[in-house]
Amino acid sequence: MLDCRVLDLSDHRGQLAGGMLADLGADVVLVEPPGGSRARNVGPFVEGREGDPESSLWFWSYNRGKRSMVLDLDDPGGQESLRRLAASADVLIESDAPGAMAARGLGPDDLAAVNPALVYASITPFGQNGPKADWVATDLIVSAAGMLSNVVGDEDRAPLRIPLDQCFLHASAEAAVASLVALRERKRSGQGQHIDTSVQQAVTQATQSATLCHLYNSPELLRMSGGARLGPFRVRLRSPAADGFVSATILFGESIGPFGARLFEWMHPQGGCADSDLEIDWIHFVEGVITGRIPITEYDRIQQVAADFTATRTKAELLEASLEHRLLIVPISTVAEVVDSPQYAERDFWRDIATGGLDSVRYPGPMAQLSATPLDISTPPPSLGQHTAEVLAELDAAPVAVAPVSHELVSDELVSAAAASHRDPALPLADVKILDFMWVMAGPGSTRVLADWGATVVRVESSHKVEAARTIQPFLNDEAGAENGGLYQNMNAGKLGITIDISKPESRDLILDLVRWADVVCESFSPRALRELGLAYQDLCEVKPDIIMASSCLFGQSGPLSSLAGFGTMGASLSGFYEMTGWPDRDPAGVFGAYTDYVSPKFLSAVLLAALEHRDRTGEGQYIDMSQAEASMKFLAPAVLDYSVNARMPAKLGNDHPSMSPHGVFAATGEDRWIAVACESDEQWQALCGVIGAEGLAGLGVGERRERADEIAGLVTGWTSERDAVEAHSELQAAGVPAHAVADSAMMAADPQLAHRRHFREVAHGANGTMWVEGTRFAMSRSSDGISHGGPTYGEHTFVVLEQLLGYDADRITELAVAGVLE
Incomplete structure (x- = not known):
């Protein structure tokens, strides 16, 4: 689908980006140093082959479909070869420290002189510049800096990490999307640019907008094993089953409350609840608690009644009931249960590929199913330097010189397209028009990033069926209301809003006119919902043959779980992330909230941009079936391969790490204040010893440190517990030790690095004057984002859409209003 050349210079911190582009059809050349990429030394490994550069299951997970060549970029000859490669490349991806590539004469400015059209993408913990740009960081450190650690774990212990490193994967996926945005902008300007992706910013997506709590004057979201604490509410997302655990979502309001009512109606005939429980006010319960009409203890009682009942049923029985009665109960699955799930088998998701001398290794399949351009991911990862001669021969046979291009003016065609799109024509995606029927987070998150960079996104809502994101904290000044929700604002900033009752037959012609206007239609209804409406x-193809349509739901449009209604909390539980996260001596604490909702949007954004590129080149639209669980499986790939190859399940590790020590979260002064500290190398350990006064242990190797982990943790805690977390991380970073305070939303709002990168934006809002939203996770050297407005209020842009985008006159608008189509 993509027709471009990518040079991937990254290591384990960035290789998913090139992997995504390879899956989408790009020719990705992995440029490795003579000893091989650092990713080849990252576990898990094929059993018994640790130390073999061809045995890393992490490397296998993120390098399928690439070609490998070896270049020594610290050697003048290798540097010159890279310059020659860059002259004909479209994208370069790297994850080195800020300034490291420039020191070799291979920085973005250096290679722009060779190829002005090159898109140069950098992935770093805190970004290329700013007060923390040079700070050293591991996955644990950026998890703390990005607030993810603060919302994961047991409330009576230190915040937890997800044991399979996740944070750099979030940033890698963002960098892939950013590269595609820049490539689309290049079609107009002829110019490449430098993409600067911050891992700290990328991982904030996984807090479900809890980063905004302080700015919204709303209570901090607090961690809780198997759930979360939201103000006075203790929300359980883990309940016992007869053979393990399930996730039972019991919440209230117009969107979610009816699921709870159905649960208790199903339980009642089986003796699972009292007669009086059938009278629970599922719609107005929260209001009742806030006003004092309902005691807060009632919520705990309701959840306990449900948990007592689920404990008497198996996971399979509860899943069957969920499908039959439309409940929000799903198993908390192990990796083995995920791999053996009939859902993935029926959708032919897994790919069995011969790799590294093994006849068959099971890999996660495509990020989405595409009707016109199915993704081919059958090529195994390369051996070290497998294609060096091949790539160099291509270079020698057909050297390409790229002439500088300068387009100072925006083309007339783009001005015309942007006028019809209602966006500044200078924005990279100003010619892209999207009709958005998405809900909550996984869907709207994918179109939000496209709106950030210029796409006109028309969001269709109904005031009679409240969007669940409008009912989820944080709320402005802790006051619930449809226009006060931070999650809704964050997922829908910059979009146009129109309210349509799509159940009215008269709405169909209006929707089809919007389809004629659009390039892309996105929806996240349950399967078959739009089919029943004739949409x-x-x-849609009958009125616009080249339309691109994307359907995004938990498990896709087919398979035994396709009809499962639900939210990302259920996707996280069924996808294997939840069960592995926790302390070895306790029940799984689980990842925070709707984890697949934080992962899958990045993949849908990338697929949409690739589909637009294909349509522009061929005139062919297509249908995209996005299973949020399948897309998110990319973040679980090393664990899937470990089970496939070694029959080994991921263990709950707490904050331990198999190759770093010390590696943990330690108490600082103050209530529930913590600092993450990790040592990747002996040098960092020696520096830590010097800071905390443990010079006598400086000679310990990593193996010895792991054996004496409890002793060392006590020494580190003795030092950190007497210091403010921010002061402590500043002192440790000055010594070259990876460390960061575990941030809450107040600390995030005061973070000088986030301020430097304009992470939090105060934007115009139709009801409240201004609201806060998060900015983009990446910056570009030439292009600016277009973030200026929050999420639309109900029907805020109805007349803009009808009059300016569709050209409707007053009579036509009156007809729609009289018919009850416009709300």
């Missing part, structure tokens, strides 16, 4: 992909 399936085939129907």
